[in-house]
Amino acid sequence: MSLHKLIQELRENNGSKIVLLVADGLGGLPMDPGGKTELESAHTPNLDDLVRDGVCGLSTPVLPGIAPGSGPGHLALFGYDPLEWRIGRGILEALGINFPVGPNDVAIRGNFCTVDASGKITDRRAGRPSTEKCIEVCAKLKSIKIPGAEIFVEPVKEHRFVLVIRAEGLGDAVNDTDPQAVGVKPLVAKGADAPSQKTADLANAFLAQAAKLLAGEQGINMATLRGFAKNPAIPTFKDIYGLNALALAVYPMYRGLARLVNMEIGDAGSTLDDQVEALTKAWNDYDFFFLHFKYTDSTGEDGNFPGKVEMIEKLDGAIPKIRALKPDVFLVTGDHSTPSKLKSHSWHPVPTILQASTCRTDRVHEFGESQCLAGGLGQFEAKYLMSMAMAHAGRLGKYGA
Amino acid sequence: MSLHKLIQELRENNGSKIVLLVADGLGGLPMDPGGKTELESAHTPNLDDLVRDGVCGLSTPVLPGIAPGSGPGHLALFGYDPLEWRIGRGILEALGINFPVGPNDVAIRGNFCTVDASGKITDRRAGRPSTEKCIEVCAKLKSIKIPGAEIFVEPVKEHRFVLVIRAEGLGDAVNDTDPQAVGVKPLVAKGADAPSQKTADLANAFLAQAAKLLAGEQGINMATLRGFAKNPAIPTFKDIYGLNALALAVYPMYRGLARLVNMEIGDAGSTLDDQVEALTKAWNDYDFFFLHFKYTDSTGEDGNFPGKVEMIEKLDGAIPKIRALKPDVFLVTGDHSTPSKLKSHSWHPVPTILQASTCRTDRVHEFGESQCLAGGLGQFEAKYLMSMAMAHAGRLGKYGA
Numbered sequence: 001m002s003l004h005k006l007i008q009e010l011r012e013n014n015g016s017k018i019v020l021l022v023a024d025g026l027g028g029l030p031m032d033p034g035g036k037t038e039l040e041s042a043h044t045p046n047l048d049d050l051v052r053d054g055v056c057g058l059s060t061p062v063l064p065g066i067a068p069g070s071g072p073g074h075l076a077l078f079g080y081d082p083l084e085w086r087i088g089r090g091i092l093e094a095l096g097i098n099f100p101v102g103p104n105d106v107a108i109r110g111n112f113c114t115v116d117a118s119g120k121i122t123d124r125r126a127g128r129p130s131t132e133k134c135i136e137v138c139a140k141l142k143s144i145k146i147p148g149a150e151i152f153v154e155p156v157k158e159h160r161f162v163l164v165i166r167a168e169g170l171g172d173a174v175n176d177t178d179p180q181a182v183g184v185k186p187l188v189a190k191g192a193d194a195p196s197q198k199t200a201d202l203a204n205a206f207l208a209q210a211a212k213l214l215a216g217e218q219g220i221n222m223a224t225l226r227g228f229a230k231n232p233a234i235p236t237f238k239d240i241y242g243l244n245a246l247a248l249a250v251y252p253m254y255r256g257l258a259r260l261v262n263m264e265i266g267d268a269g270s271t272l273d274d275q276v277e278a279l280t281k282a283w284n285d286y287d288f289f290f291l292h293f294k295y296t297d298s299t300g301e302d303g304n305f306p307g308k309v310e311m312i313e314k315l316d317g318a319i320p321k322i323r324a325l326k327p328d329v330f331l332v333t334g335d336h337s338t339p340s341k342l343k344s345h346s347w348h349p350v351p352t353i354l355q356a357s358t359c360r361t362d363r364v365h366e367f368g369e370s371q372c373l374a375g376g377l378g379q380f381e382a383k384y385l386m387s388m389a390m391a392h393a394g395r396l397g398k399y400g401a
Numbered sequence: 402m403s404l405h406k407l408i409q410e411l412r413e414n415n416g417s418k419i420v421l422l423v424a425d426g427l428g429g430l431p432m433d434p435g436g437k438t439e440l441e442s443a444h445t446p447n448l449d450d451l452v453r454d455g456v457c458g459l460s461t462p463v464l465p466g467i468a469p470g471s472g473p474g475h476l477a478l479f480g481y482d483p484l485e486w487r488i489g490r491g492i493l494e495a496l497g498i499n500f501p502v503g504p505n506d507v508a509i510r511g512n513f514c515t516v517d518a519s520g521k522i523t524d525r526r527a528g529r530p531s532t533e534k535c536i537e538v539c540a541k542l543k544s545i546k547i548p549g550a551e552i553f554v555e556p557v558k559e560h561r562f563v564l565v566i567r568a569e570g571l572g573d574a575v576n577d578t579d580p581q582a583v584g585v586k587p588l589v590a591k592g593a594d595a596p597s598q599k600t601a602d603l604a605n606a607f608l609a610q611a612a613k614l615l616a617g618e619q620g621i622n623m624a625t626l627r628g629f630a631k632n633p634a635i636p637t638f639k640d641i642y643g644l645n646a647l648a649l650a651v652y653p654m655y656r657g658l659a660r661l662v663n664m665e666i667g668d669a670g671s672t673l674d675d676q677v678e679a680l681t682k683a684w685n686d687y688d689f690f691f692l693h694f695k696y697t698d699s700t701g702e703d704g705n706f707p708g709k710v711e712m713i714e715k716l717d718g719a720i721p722k723i724r725a726l727k728p729d730v731f732l733v734t735g736d737h738s739t740p741s742k743l744k745s746h747s748w749h750p751v752p753t754i755l756q757a758s759t760c761r762t763d764r765v766h767e768f769g770e771s772q773c774l775a776g777g778l779g780q781f782e783a784k785y786l787m788s789m790a791m792a793h794a795g796r797l798g799k800y801g802a
Contacts, residue, residue: 001484003464010467053434358742360749360770361434378780380465387466391748398746399463400470400483401493 016328025297025338040368042312046319047367054355057377073335079386088229095256171195178224236262249292300338356392417729417794426698426739441769443713447720448768455756458778474736480787489630496657572596579625637663650693701739757793
């Protein structure tokens with residue numbers, strides 16, 4: 001039996017409330033062996049209190065050694081096996097710009113490029129145009145009409161855009177048209193099966209019209225397509241847990257990930273304070289709250305160790321206001337580690353706190369990677385965090401008699 | 402390859418002996434955060450000695466967050482994946498009264514109820530009759546004969562009884578006839594396939610005759626049926642491990658669970674001392690001994706923290722006599738946690754000791770939940786305890802060359 005079926009079978013509704021606070025890329029590394037990580041360096045009296053009142057551990061987002069992107073990292077925290085539920089690049093790109101991908105849509109990541117007179121690619125990124133230029137070209141391409149389908153062209157950033165093809169019966173087993181090389185022509189889209197060939201035909205028709213519209217332009221005069229993807233037929237958060245969930249995320253990508261599992265999307269404002277205020281206002285209307293804090297990741301990606309420390313301390317400052325709401329279960333974790341030392345997402349396990357009145361408290365008194373090693377949650381797969389949260393919230397009945 | 406196939410392939414017989422002592426519901430919680438659990442509060446010099454001579458850890462019976470019933474909890478300890486092998490309610494009920502369910506049997510839990518003149522249920526539990534009354538009514542229903550099947554009606558307690566239908570080719574995909582409501586008639590049993598329809602027809606015939614026999618009675622004048630279940634086609638303990646196993650359990654449910662995997666059932670008397678005496682007498686005749694101690698669970702279910710502490714100390718008193726027999730592997734664990742604070746089974750990991758001369762001893766010196774966090778077994782799935790026991794007993798060869 002799958003974990004989701006088991007939870008569906010055992011779940012109960014008791015009006016309890018769960019808060020999941022995700023500090024993106026929370027886990028880190030010391031800059032030198034034996035030193036302290038960003039989290040261990042930060043002054044975090046409120047997170048330390050939370051650890052003392054709860055139980056902590058280290059979560060593995062996917063598998064040991066696997067560094068996840070934001071998609072798999074969050075799906076795991078939402079309780080979905082990130083190896084079972086894969087989200088195509090086109091879908092992630094569409095989520096990132098808040099495009100509402102529907103069941104008849106294939107989403108595709110587009111790259112503007114430059115081709116020579118013979119159609120061979122000379123620059124795969126069209127000289128990295130400005131985002132303004134990207135918006136301008138997309139506006140032009142929005143005029144493209146293809147019989148039997150709706151076409152959406154949305155700018156992302158610089159040379160990147162999203163193409164969404166909407167029609168009944170489309171497949172997404174279509175190759176990338178980006179040949180990943182210069183001096184050659186873009187590839188023709190081909191479908192691996194009949195529904196995917198339908199998509200490929202529409203994509204090729206789009207590219208032909210785009211080529212005509214952009215002919216003679218300097219810089220952007222052609223496009224390549226990658227990551228054809230339909231929305232995964234993923235069960236909703238409500239289907240699995242019976243929870244009315246509200247997502248409060250400042251960045252569109254994370255609102256998109258929440259929308260993917262059909263959480264409701266609240267107006268999160270633009271700061272952590274705004275998010276906590278929105279949480280407070282919505283407190284009586286939902287069972288589950290997902291709050292996303294981006295800056296622990298972005299400072300890590302920048303290799304800015306003191307900046308990440310500062311962002312962790314900022315996060316710490318928000319904890320008392322959330323605790324004042326008295327959630328039955330309060331989870332603080334990350335979707336992956338982003339050590340400043342590596343300037344990238346990493347595979348290192350993620351420090352995690354679960355606080356509830358039913359915790360078997362451990363002896364950990366400070367929130368940090370080393371300390372969490374001795375925590376009662378041990379080292380666990382992130383996909384089990386939600387089942388533990390449901391149990392501590394009193395929302396899971398007994399399995400078997 | 403499945404774990405069972407692997408063990409079958411690698412197993413060897415060397416005459417070594419394994420004792421599995423299950424303290425039901427052993428794991429607990431502190432009443433207040435930071436306090437001690439029942440086990441940590443108990444004075445357990447003998448278990449502490451065992452920990453020092455062995456290795457300890459925390460076992461997860463099913464999955465993180467999942468609180469198991471006794472069935473899944475014990476199957477996991479016997480080395481069966483509790484999500485793969487599910488035991489229906491009817492079977493568990495039959496096991497609980499020590500009814501020997503055979504391969505042609507469908508076991509069903511029955512509830513006596515009260516219906517009005519139109520056949521609508523007015524009391525789903527027939528006013529909770531005495532067990533004497535239940536026995537009396539079951540005796541009356543034993544007279545029911547149905548062509549083509551054998552029928553067994555056995556009392557359980559108050560309004561509960563077990564119905565077993567025995568015939569060739571019966572299925573168990575049959576709905577409950579209990580509508581879970583008053584003011585409506587019991588449902589008709591229907592089978593989801595032909596073999597199950599055969600069962601449903603026999604069940605409906607039984608109910609019709611029961612209604613006639615009980616017509617005009619006050620209180621119990623009808624019955625509903627739930628949890629139609631056949632014995633799972635579970636491989637025997639001997640098949641998997643090649644062990645001659647003896648179960649010594651005072652309570653019928655646990656003898657039933659041992660019988661389910663075809664252990665031999667010994668006369669366990671009525672106390673832990675009786676069980677240890679029976680163990681001593683049977684020592685030369687078996688390879689594996691399952692001893693079940695109930696009272697750590699029942700005191701926990703009662704919310705009786707000091708009572709549970711006392712029962713743990715009682716258990717501790719039995720340890721030296723068992724060690725005197727010099728088992729090659731001595732396991733002490735629980736099938737799940739039953740914290741007095743929660744008065745119910747819970748999902749919290751279960752403290753576990755494995756003692757053998759081949760242990761890589763850890764630095765834990767006392768038996769307790771916090772201490773086990775630092776144990777050499779780490780946090781592990783209960784279904785792996787038996788493979789570890791087999792290894793430490795010298796009963797598993799090398800996998801691969």
